[in-house]
Amino acid sequence: MKLQKKLLGSIALSALLLVGFTGCGEDSTNAAPAMAVETISPYTRVAVLSQANATDADIQAVADKIAHYVTLTDEVTAHNFPAQWVIAGANKGAGGETYTTEDLLPIPSAGTAAGGKSRIVEFCNGTYATMATNTGRFHGSALPCEVSVHSDGTNIYIDMLNADAIFSLFFTDISDPTGALKDVASAVNLEIRELVLAALDDTTVSLIDTSNAYGNVLSAATITTAIPYTESTLAMGPKFTQTQIDNEIALKNPYIVFEYSNGNTFVTGVDDKAFGEAIIAAMGTNGIDIYTNVPGVSAGSGWKSARPDTLAIPGVRVIEACSGKYATLATKLGNEYLTALPCEITVFVDETDNTKLSVSILSPNFMFGTMFQGAVEAAYEAGDINSTQVIEYSTLADVVFADLRLIVDQAVKNYDPSLTLNPLP
CATH class of the missing domain: 3.30.310.70 (TT1751-like domain)
Structure with a gap:
């Protein structure tokens, strides 16, 4: 057994800057205002759905809609992404991708009604994953990209891991002088958010009948009906400065x-x-x-x-x-x-x-x-x-x-x- 060694050096997220202004005239006797320190957090909220007393079935339906959209959408064509996204566990065959609701991970959560559990939807992108594992295959345990759907009894929430934070916390052993991998992390954030919101808005994707061959579809109201939501960019969890990342996390x-x-x-x-x-x-x-x-x-x-x-x-x-x-x-x-x-x-x-x-x-x-x-x-x-x-x-x-x-x-x-x-x- 070994703890994977770190190469102590440059940290990738150069965008995490310390910002602030002093700007005092020479006659000013006032103390300079404190510098604002930019931080990064591992968790980000994507959307809030107003639904009180959500049941386990309600939570699953939202996660299911997201997963179906990703499974049945050609992201390169529909979203102009450089590569396709898939849902972890989905099978790929001659007719395309297919998945079942068993590919959504139920995990106990706090606050759900009727004994409900959260659902974890795991997003995978072969192109981006290859870039990550090419820096060292041991990095594979930091993948894939998780999105959670859960309720506190008042609303349903959709959250995701902040890929920028994951890159800065889990890839401190690599050098990224050109910022190429940092750009990938930012792209992951933007693309997953876009897919989640597009899935909630969608009224066209149909439900795959997984009991039959690839390509057979059924109409399903829960899949083809748009779900109202309020977009959120709330940062959650611990907050890290670049100094902390450089001097503490990297060690x-x-x-x-x-x-x-x-x-x-x-x-x-x-x-x-x-x-x-x-x-x-x-x-x-x-x-x-x-x-x-x-x-x-x-x-x-x-x-x-x-x-x-x-x-x-x-x-x-x-x-x-x-x-x-x-x-x-x-x-x-x-x-x-x-x-x-x-x-x-x-x-x-x-x-x-x-x-x-x-x-x-x-x-x-x-x-x-x-x-x-x-x-x-x-x-x-x-x-x-x-x-x-x-x-x-x-x-x-x-x-x-x-x-x-x-x-x-x-x-x-x-x-x-x-x-x-x-x-x-």
């Missing part, structure tokens, strides 16, 4: 990488896929098998794979590990944190040494310490959690990592016991 490690060898060479698209499937098999997909398959996982965790198959991202395979218990604890701090879930595990053949089969996990300590920075304190001050729960949160990252390590270790035993964990470099 931390978002990725924990396990490297395995067995004396053989590995093939991208074959061995990474098979190992990823072994990780999914170890967890199961029902939140129950985990206790039999992986002895020692934390009580009540209910870990499961969000999907029965790995997500294929250029050069890597992504497994999404979900725990209802820990997701509930995370969203108790606020639904804005939904898009930081689930836990991403990436399997890949090392691009510089194909005798290494690697697993990259987003570090739970980095995630809780950075993406949830200040959330526990704010929840305690607001009376949403008590002092006993504060203590529970203080150990949560370590518990989650211990569980994920057990899952990966068990998958190694099941898949190929000859795989040996390489020592730290």
Whole structure:
């Protein structure tokens, strides 16, 4: 196991500038006004839908409309984008893309009526993902791009991860002197926002009948009816200055990488896929098998794979590990944190040494310490959690990592016991 090393150097988002004016005349005795410091936050609101007491079905219908629009729209033609977007989990065939509502991830959230859950819609773009993984395949665990649909009982909200923030927080190990990758992050933000709002406005896209062949469609009122909304650009979650990113975040490690060898060479698209499937098999997909398959996982965790198959991202395979218990604890701090879930595990053949089969996990300590920075304190001050729960949160990252390590270790035993964990470099 190793913490992926950082190349301490230039940080990509050069647009994060410290701004302000002093502008005092020589006769002025007034102190100069404080400089305004620009900040960046990981979470952004896209739209607010006025709908009180939204049910689980209401939340799913909104997410479903977004996913169908992306699935059935040629973004290059309709939106003049440079490349197509797809929904994670959607299958591609001769007739195009298709998906089912099972491709939307239900995650417990705070405030929903009738026991409803949020839905996570995951956007993937092969062109942009390739640019990200070309900087190092271990970066794959920072993908794909999550959009959440959730309710607080008063409104339905659509939020997304701020790609500019994700790039600045999770890609501090790379140099971007021309700003090309920074521009990609900005394009991701603009394109996902445009697609979400276009989906809400749309009255033409029809529902795919997934029980039949590609291309067969049905009319569906919930898909072809526009949904009124108010656009939002609200920034949520912790706020980081460029100085903090340069001097604090860049010194931390978002990725924990396990490297395995067995004396053989590995093939991208074959061995990474098979190992990823072994990780999914170890967890199961029902939140129950985990206790039999992986002895020692934390009580009540209910870990499961969000999907029965790995997500294929250029050069890597992504497994999404979900725990209802820990997701509930995370969203108790606020639904804005939904898009930081689930836990991403990436399997890949090392691009510089194909005798290494690697697993990259987003570090739970980095995630809780950075993406949830200040959330526990704010929840305690607001009376949403008590002092006993504060203590529970203080150990949560370590518990989650211990569980994920057990899952990966068990998958190694099941898949190929000859795989040996390489020592730290």
